[in-house]
Amino acid sequence: MAGYILRRLLQAIPVLLGTTFLIYFMVFAMPGDPLLALFGDKTPNPALLERLRQEYHLDQPFIVQYFLYLGGIFRGDFGTSFSGEAVSDILARTFPVTIRLAILALIIEFVGGVLIGLYSGLRKGKLFDGTALIVSLVFISLPIFVIAFVGQYVFGIQLGWARTTVSTGAPIQDLILPAFVLASISLAQLIRLTRASVIETAGLDFVRTAYGKGLSRRRIIPVHILRNSLIPVVTYAATDFGVLLVGATVTEGIFNVPGVGRTLYQAIIRGEGPTVVSFVTVMVLIYLVVNLVVDLLYGLLDPRIRYVK
Amino acid sequence: MKKRRYGIGAIALIAASALALSGCAAGGSDDSASGDTSAVITANGSEPQNPLIPTNTNETGGGKILDSIFAGLEYYDATGAPQLDMAESIDTDDSQTFTIKVKADQTFSNGDPVDADSFINAWQYGALLSNEQLNSYFFEDIEGFSYDADSPLTGLTKVDDLTFTVKLKEARSDFPLRLGYSAFYPLPKSAFDDMEAFGQNPVGNGPYKLASDTAWAHNEKIDLVPNEAYKGGRQAKNGGLTIVFYASEDAAYADLLGGNLDVLDAVPSSAFGNYESDLGDRAVNQPAAIFQSFTIPERLAHFGNDEEGKLRRQAISMAINRDEITDVIFSGTRTPASDFTSPVIDGWSDSLEGADVLKFNADEAKKLWAQADAISPWSGTFQIAYNADGGHADWVDAVSNNIKNTLGIDASGAPYPTFAEARTAITDRSIQTAFRTGWQADYPGLFNFLGPLYATNASSNDGDYSNPEFDKLLQEGSSTADADEANTDFQKAQEILLKDLPAIPLWYSNVVGGYGENVQNVEFGWNSVPLFYEITKN
Numbered sequence: 001m002a003g004y005i006l007r008r009l010l011q012a013i014p015v016l017l018g019t020t021f022l023i024y025f026m027v028f029a030m031p032g033d034p035l036l037a038l039f040g041d042k043t044p045n046p047a048l049l050e051r052l053r054q055e056y057h058l059d060q061p062f063i064v065q066y067f068l069y070l071g072g073i074f075r076g077d078f079g080t081s082f083s084g085e086a087v088s089d090i091l092a093r094t095f096p097v098t099i100r101l102a103i104l105a106l107i108i109e110f111v112g113g114v115l116i117g118l119y120s121g122l123r124k125g126k127l128f129d130g131t132a133l134i135v136s137l138v139f140i141s142l143p144i145f146v147i148a149f150v151g152q153y154v155f156g157i158q159l160g161w162a163r164t165t166v167s168t169g170a171p172i173q174d175l176i177l178p179a180f181v182l183a184s185i186s187l188a189q190l191i192r193l194t195r196a197s198v199i200e201t202a203g204l205d206f207v208r209t210a211y212g213k214g215l216s217r218r219r220i221i222p223v224h225i226l227r228n229s230l231i232p233v234v235t236y237a238a239t240d241f242g243v244l245l246v247g248a249t250v251t252e253g254i255f256n257v258p259g260v261g262r263t264l265y266q267a268i269i270r271g272e273g274p275t276v277v278s279f280v281t282v283m284v285l286i287y288l289v290v291n292l293v294v295d296l297l298y299g300l301l302d303p304r305i306r307y308v309k
Numbered sequence: 310m311k312k313r314r315y316g317i318g319a320i321a322l323i324a325a326s327a328l329a330l331s332g333c334a335a336g337g338s339d340d341s342a343s344g345d346t347s348a349v350i351t352a353n354g355s356e357p358q359n360p361l362i363p364t365n366t367n368e369t370g371g372g373k374i375l376d377s378i379f380a381g382l383e384y385y386d387a388t389g390a391p392q393l394d395m396a397e398s399i400d401t402d403d404s405q406t407f408t409i410k411v412k413a414d415q416t417f418s419n420g421d422p423v424d425a426d427s428f429i430n431a432w433q434y435g436a437l438l439s440n441e442q443l444n445s446y447f448f449e450d451i452e453g454f455s456y457d458a459d460s461p462l463t464g465l466t467k468v469d470d471l472t473f474t475v476k477l478k479e480a481r482s483d484f485p486l487r488l489g490y491s492a493f494y495p496l497p498k499s500a501f502d503d504m505e506a507f508g509q510n511p512v513g514n515g516p517y518k519l520a521s522d523t524a525w526a527h528n529e530k531i532d533l534v535p536n537e538a539y540k541g542g543r544q545a546k547n548g549g550l551t552i553v554f555y556a557s558e559d560a561a562y563a564d565l566l567g568g569n570l571d572v573l574d575a576v577p578s579s580a581f582g583n584y585e586s587d588l589g590d591r592a593v594n595q596p597a598a599i600f601q602s603f604t605i606p607e608r609l610a611h612f613g614n615d616e617e618g619k620l621r622r623q624a625i626s627m628a629i630n631r632d633e634i635t636d637v638i639f640s641g642t643r644t645p646a647s648d649f650t651s652p653v654i655d656g657w658s659d660s661l662e663g664a665d666v667l668k669f670n671a672d673e674a675k676k677l678w679a680q681a682d683a684i685s686p687w688s689g690t691f692q693i694a695y696n697a698d699g700g701h702a703d704w705v706d707a708v709s710n711n712i713k714n715t716l717g718i719d720a721s722g723a724p725y726p727t728f729a730e731a732r733t734a735i736t737d738r739s740i741q742t743a744f745r746t747g748w749q750a751d752y753p754g755l756f757n758f759l760g761p762l763y764a765t766n767a768s769s770n771d772g773d774y775s776n777p778e779f780d781k782l783l784q785e786g787s788s789t790a791d792a793d794e795a796n797t798d799f800q801k802a803q804e805i806l807l808k809d810l811p812a813i814p815l816w817y818s819n820v821v822g823g824y825g826e827n828v829q830n831v832e833f834g835w836n837s838v839p840l841f842y843e844i845t846k847n
Contacts, residue, residue: 030727031730031733032732033729033732038443039367039732041748041749041769048441048456082359083358083359083527084505085509090527093527165564168530256556258529262528265556
């Protein structure tokens, strides 16, 4: 087990180097001069532009810029944004917000999805099941910004139950509405996934045997049916958690959440290479860790899956 | 300068309003205070793109903050007229040498004196090439300034503690008018010890100061409180100002409706259709100092500075139905242009000779285009380049269709994915089409709309326009000491532009905003920014 984890972690090194290189290359290849955009519709004088280029190493060939950046990372220096803030500070400021939002959304979608899906699956074809299927289909087919705007309008402006946008410091109570919006589509997916999985498991021989042995429903449903139905559900939820952690540009924009997605979007628009690459690097890292955790979770849920060596 | 990036709200808002046909109670905010001067105003803003150093801030996000925490020699009142702020007097005989007296006993919020040195040192710092200040070009007219090498401003001379003189390279009648712009703000002594730290936590002399060392919460907001040391004409009538940074105008607008925001100076385009019914008499829509146009560079075939080129430019200008486009596409949030400046500027006129060329006239347009065809037949497509990330597609398409339908030629928009890409093609002159241009004034003067854009070899003369007669009139206007006389010269210079049409004027952007139910005395300044210090709340 320990060997397996170590091997997976070592694999992460070339993946990280490769992705930073690719992202850096893509940011570099983005057409247009980010410094010119700093001046709006005004044209700066060439001497000033030249000096700014030198300061941000934009006058160097791509490969030199990349190694300068990489060298900085090893010294703990992620570079600075145009507004003079250290990128490491921006990372430290935005990731906690997004992590809070992601955990909240994950709890909502996992608890809601599994409970509703389980109930639906056990009562296949009944009114509750039909309603859950239709409602989840509606949510799956809606673009997230529609859900976000409607949620903001109804709960924020009309009913006044939640703040229309997230206030400073992104306290949990302000994040609940965005988290529901963010969770809504995955919640719908999880309901359907759990339902299908439960129906399948409930029809298997060992469940019949359990009933035959005279075990109570109270024991069969959680231990025999639910646990064995959870593998696809956990895979989906965990992957989704990875997606949530790297930020939700649209939702964060609409609710003005000072998290990763919004910041990265602005950095891309402004052409701030160091910010973009640093964010993406951390995101890749998160993805790798989440994937590893998912693989380890399998072993817990299904003893047949074991990692040796 | 102003960059609109968002525009996905429309569909959602339609969906939302359909869902909520009944009821219009705004969400309650929790302020309990009434009519007191300690209430804090919250206003819309955006994260400053640069450190908060006056000479290094050239966009509205940071500008809004700097104007609140600094005070220059003058400030601009709501009409854009300059009022003395830190200055006791600004005198000149020849519009070339100015004697500036600073009021006695003025201090920064940390106690440093506001004196001649605080201005001279700040300007020297801002002008020096190696300091890489984005606004350094504001000092180009002062003697000693150089774009190519580090060179001190020899034109600045200290007379005594409170008096200094400024000598310009040549006469500039509107130089005193410029002095209210943020590039000319003073800096305290402490700033020069560590400019980087100062940029994150600036100490100013304006009506407000930062609430604490950590008042600037990046990407979230900045908290300002009244500055007791300020004795000028912009005394804060409220208990403070919190500028909240929004990533999208839609989020800010939702907060205004939800009662979390007091003042909004940018209604999103998705709400243009309904903001007036949402806000009632709390909606604001008035012209601003923003001029929109598209430039046809002279290097394009058929558009040179000759008979044919002029005819074609006039034909294209007359083919555009500005009234209809501003009404239909912008819901009246733009005002059709009648010159090259802005109605909020002193000296603006809607009856310049030749301004007819900006009126829709299909028959005349066809006639002029035919005359040009007789000189040299037209072939190809007329294209207008724009940045696709700025919400320009709608009007560019509408203008193209106007041209297509009126003149019977192919016309279309030419989108560039990003603003940076479009500006790069424009700056390195690789662009081979007409292109969108806009100008937001830095200070309320006619010259600011003309000199930098159309004078020969001027910095933002992206179309490489050159007309010695125009240059001469600008020069004359600049060298006279009388403001009215200067404006007459600038108007005459504009009449030349109306014949040559180096850029086709389209419309003036309005400031479209609104405010909450709890605030009063909301007035928008000439530069589209609300006069925060006047706002009261109950």
